């Protein structure tokens with residue numbers, strides 16, 4: 001429980017209790033505490049802890065459904081000067097990226113807006129134009145939501161997708177020896193990618209439908225943090241080849257290689273797919289990928305048996321344990 005400090009505590013230092021805040025507990029710690037004893041149902045296939053929840057509407061259903069919600073908040077995910085259309089695009093694209101990470105097809109979305117009364121109508125309609133454009137592109141229907149007054153602008157999107165029954169690609173499927181791949185380039189979020197990225201839905205569905213991916217996650221908090229989630233759920237470790245990490249051209253020339261790698265590992269909001277592939281399929285995957293997509297796909301490492309450990313292999317083959325972490329909401 002989160003402790004509460006009383007007046008008595010303040011006057012008597014001997015019994016003073018330290019207030020535990022969400023900031024000191026951290027995002028992961030807070031989530032772990034919240035999900036300890038949630039109500040359950042037998043038709044929930046995957047509950048909290050993956051990119052989406054997976055539910056099964058009936059035992060003989062053709063599809064499992066994917067559920068995902070996410071907020072974007074002014075001052076955290078965008079600024080007052082971010083165009084409304086870009087806010088709307090980002091709000092929906094974030095949840096679509098999580099549907100992509102399960103290999104799913106998005107279907108329906110609900111949108112809640114929290115808006116200060118002083119907000120211009122054009123800004124709010126701009127958000128909806130950005131949402132609608134992306135939704136149309138991926139044949140997602142926006143089927144409702146609400147608008148409420150609040151202290152700052154927020155857009156909360158809830159999305160439902162589907163995947164053939166029992167075939168959602170989870171974070172926990174990586175096995176020792178699997179090859180690690182990432183789509184696109186990393187480290188470009190500060191240069192505008194966090195607003196303009198395209199969710200890797202086509203790539204995610206292709207990886208799922210051909211059974212290439214044994215585990216998958218989208219990179220929302222940075223390679224360092226999201227790879228940790230994947231190896232924790234899979235009960236394995238990983239090694240990363242530093243010279244193989246695909247770096248965004250916007251940051252490549254801007255700083256030392258060390259700094260550029262730090263952006264690639266620790267900046268959140270790349271929204272690329274990180275996935276694992278059986279060693280026997282790796283070469284076939286690369287050939288088939290090149291014939292199918294313009295999006296780059298890079299082989300960046302391997303899954304190891306050093307549970308929960310990420311090691312980086314430099315150009316000379318030296319291994320260094322990765323301690324860095326990516327974006328954390330409360331730190």
Ligand SMILES: [Mg+2]
Pocket residue numbers: 051097098101217218219220
């Ligand atoms: Mg995710």
